[in-house]
Structures are given as C-alpha cells and as structure tokens.
Amino acid sequence: MTTGPTMIDLFAGCGGMTRGFVAEGFIPVQAVEWDLAAAATYAANFGEDHMFWGDIAEWPTSSIPEVDLVIGGPPCQGFSNLGSKDVNDPRNKLWKEYLRVVAAARPKVFVLENVQRFMKSSEFQLLLDEADHGVISDYSLTYGVLLAADYGVAQRRPRAIVIGSRVGEIPLPAPTHAKVGTGGLRQWETVRxxxxxxxxxxxxxxxxxxxxxxxxxxxxxxxxxxxxxxxxxxxxxxxxxxxxxxxxxxxxxxxxxxxxxxxxxxxxxxxxxxxxxxxxxxxxxxxxxxxxxxxxxxxxxxxxxxxxxxxxxxxxxxxxxxxxxxxxxxxxxxxxxxxxxxxGNAVPVGLAAAIARHLEPYLRAGLR
CATH class of the missing domain: 3.90.120 (DNA Methylase; Chain A, domain 2)
Structure with a gap:
C-alpha cells in the first residue's frame, strides 16, 4: 500500500496547516497544541490519538517519533505588529522547542512559519546561527515572506516561511497567482x-x-x-x-x-x-x-x-x-x-496546500 510522507505539526492550533498538507497526501502522526479548544478542533478533524495537548516543553524527547516532515508556527505575539514587540517575550523562545523536536524527529524537511516581523528579529538571527553551527547545521535553509494571495488564497496575508532541508536545497514555492493575471499566473482569488x-x-x-x-x-x-x-x-x-x-x-x-x-x-x-x-x-x-x-x-x-x-x-x-x-x-x-x-491564528489552508505541493517531489526524491 502506498502511503504519503509522515509529519509532525507543532503549535498546531486548530489544524489549518495540517489540513492543507493532508489535502496533498501527507499523513499526520503527531501534533502538539496547548490551547484546549484548538486541540479539540484538531482532534475532531484528524484524531485525538496523536495530539499532545499541553506545553510543548513537557513533551518528552523520548516520545518524539522520526518523521519525514516537521511543520509549525511558534507563537508570534512578541514579533507581531499587534503585539508588545518585546524581544524578551517568553513566547519568542518557543522556536527553540521547535528545534528540539526537529533534532529528535530527524525529518528530511521542516517548515517554520511566522509573522513577517520574525525575519527582522534577534530570534531569527539565532535560528540562522543554529543552521550555521548548531542543532540544524546539516539543513540548508531557504526563507522569505510569502503572500497568501499569490498562492490562490482570497486574502492578502503575508507569512514568513523558513524551509529547512537535508535532501538538497529547496527554493520557496513560486507564486501561482498575481494581482493581474499575466505570464502564466492566474488572477488573485476574491472575497466574492x-x-x-x-x-x-x-x-x-x-x-x-x-x-x-x-x-x-x-x-x-x-x-x-x-x-x-x-x-x-x-x-x-x-x-x-x-x-x-x-x-x-x-x-x-x-x-x-x-x-x-x-x-x-x-x-x-x-x-x-x-x-x-x-x-x-x-x-x-x-x-x-x-x-x-x-x-x-x-x-x-x-x-x-x-x-x-x-x-x-x-x-x-x-x-x-x-x-x-x-x-x-x-x-x-x-x-x-x-x-x-x-x-484568525491559522495558516490559510490554501497556502499550506501550496507549500505541501511544492515540497512533495523533493521529499519523494529524498525517500527513494
């Protein structure tokens, strides 16, 4: 029986990112979310058995399975334009828990998403340092800001995306849509x-x-x-x-x-x-x-x-x-x-699906 790539969703929320990846054939084997209502929504759609409801810092490293892909967006209030912009906000440190899981799960690829301001934060620079000589030094990083509307979502929502790969460098997905649909690109989707x-x-x-x-x-x-x-x-x-x-x-x-x-x-x-x-x-x-x-x-x-x-x-x-x-x-x-x-906190399902479609051939080649 043919199965798709396995994945872990961290800071999963209600499962918007998971929903996009599942639509493209990925199989969630573990998720982590501390908010009860969000974790319950995830469980209602994808199953309760693989959801760790609680603080990610309390998820034992020994319980982390090896998977093909890790996805997730650490809470971003400390980076957000609407937040305190406090560099010492403890929520800004949760990306380190993300890296702890990556180190244990040994995925071929990981995807970290966050608000646009993350790219200008001191925490992002520390992430680059970890890729240079730290726990993810065997991963090639690609990063940038993607606009959801450029990938078929009817919403002008920018998200910072970091792709880490140890199956060869993976570029960011190319837009499929544009404000004016020309040159093979479709026109932006609309509220209508x-x-x-x-x-x-x-x-x-x-x-x-x-x-x-x-x-x-x-x-x-x-x-x-x-x-x-x-x-x-x-x-x-x-x-x-x-x-x-x-x-x-x-x-x-x-x-x-x-x-x-x-x-x-x-x-x-x-x-x-x-x-x-x-x-x-x-x-x-x-x-x-x-x-x-x-x-x-x-x-x-x-x-x-x-x-x-x-x-x-x-x-x-x-x-x-x-x-x-x-x-x-x-x-x-x-x-x-x-x-x-x-x-409001979810990654648009269509954007997640676009990233999943882009990653799938790289993962498939890496799994041979």
Missing amino acids: SRIEGMIERPGTTDLPQSRTEFFGQVLPGVFKSSALHFGRQPRELSLARYDHVPPGGGRFDVPDDLLPRCWRDKKSGTTDVMGRMRWDAPSLTIRTEFFKPEKGQYLHPQWELDPARRLNRVITHHEAARLQDFPDDFLWCGTKIEIAKQI
Whole structure:
C-alpha cells in the first residue's frame, strides 16, 4: 500500500496547516497544541490519538517519533505588529522547542512559519546561527515572506516561511497567482469567490447548544462549519457608522459626529479600521478579532447606493473560515471567541496546500 510522507505539526492550533498538507497526501502522526479548544478542533478533524495537548516543553524527547516532515508556527505575539514587540517575550523562545523536536524527529524537511516581523528579529538571527553551527547545521535553509494571495488564497496575508532541508536545497514555492493575471499566473482569488451566495442575514446570533469531550475535558462542540454562520446585534450607533462605509472605505468615510473622540482626534493611520471588504479583491488579513469592525476591514462587502441593498454587518465566523480556505466539512470546538481565535491564528489552508505541493517531489526524491 502506498502511503504519503509522515509529519509532525507543532503549535498546531486548530489544524489549518495540517489540513492543507493532508489535502496533498501527507499523513499526520503527531501534533502538539496547548490551547484546549484548538486541540479539540484538531482532534475532531484528524484524531485525538496523536495530539499532545499541553506545553510543548513537557513533551518528552523520548516520545518524539522520526518523521519525514516537521511543520509549525511558534507563537508570534512578541514579533507581531499587534503585539508588545518585546524581544524578551517568553513566547519568542518557543522556536527553540521547535528545534528540539526537529533534532529528535530527524525529518528530511521542516517548515517554520511566522509573522513577517520574525525575519527582522534577534530570534531569527539565532535560528540562522543554529543552521550555521548548531542543532540544524546539516539543513540548508531557504526563507522569505510569502503572500497568501499569490498562492490562490482570497486574502492578502503575508507569512514568513523558513524551509529547512537535508535532501538538497529547496527554493520557496513560486507564486501561482498575481494581482493581474499575466505570464502564466492566474488572477488573485476574491472575497466574492469565497462568500458570495451565503445567507445574507443569519437567523441566529448563537452557536447551537452542544457539548463534547476531548482529552477528558468537556467543552462546546462539535460544530459543523455551517453552524458558524451567526450574526451579531450591533448598536444603532454602530449601524449608522457602517452605513457610511463603502467597499474599500473605512473610518474616514464616517461623519465626525458619529465618530468616537479617539478617532476624531487621530487624523492619520489605522486606515483599515471600520473598513469594508471589496467583492472583487482579496480580503486583508483575517485576525483573531475579525468580528469587531473597529479592529480592521471586516464589514461585509455588499454595499450599494440603494440603502436597502446594504449589509451593515461584520463577516460571520463561517465567512472568515472560508476566507482562510477552511472547507465546509471542517469541524469546530469551543466558544465563539475561542473559535474566532482559531480561525484568525491559522495558516490559510490554501497556502499550506501550496507549500505541501511544492515540497512533495523533493521529499519523494529524498525517500527513494
């Protein structure tokens, strides 16, 4: 029986990266995630038996299996533009646990992903030092920033990607899409391609009353993706603000008398706040609080001159999941806020699949 390459997913979250690799024939044999709701979502989709729920530092080296591939994205809050940018943030050190696993699992290839700022951090320089004369000195490294939209995802989301290989140097995958599709490249996917035709006005604001058990713990779930298509109940003031924002617009389209003082006094920056998506362009980055319009460009793209044809609401969790390329048969566990965090923290499934397709022939050659 032919089987695909085996892999470990570290800091796996809900399994967005795993889902992309599984779609390309990879076989997950181990995953690690400390957040219960995210680990439960992973388990609901890929199995509980190979998920280590807990602190990666407590995963014994003796329990780490040898595999063909290690993937994962150590938490990035200390590097993120939205985080503290604290070089001493303890979460920045978790990439060292990633390397501990690589040293024990001895994969042919590893893929480390992170936020764009990781490339300019002192931690990234230490990673390069480890490749020069440390625990991964027998790996060739290739690294850069990939834009998810360039690989068929309907989202302009940049991610730092490091590929380590001991089966010969592996370049970063070449883009398959571009803003203007020329020279053999397809045009960027759009918000329309992911969420057009979904119910415009969801009939509920709640998840179903359902409970499940994973790892001996009871939590909300398991929910089908369709259950994530719920709305919110914004105040009249909020609805009035939304009504002034056209596609591609933001807080500067809202009249001063409707703005909070903090926005009235800030005449520049944060241009995507209270923003509305465009139907025929990719979305901006789907973050963990996409359900709050004050956090970014998360208003539904439908807005016409006829006020009756405007959808003055944020995107739903299901729409956000589609923009992250999660398939509709994906299952979810957790509260509304926990699921939003899982969606926003995930590597877009389509980007993960593109990386997997690119790596597969190199791994296949290395496994001969």
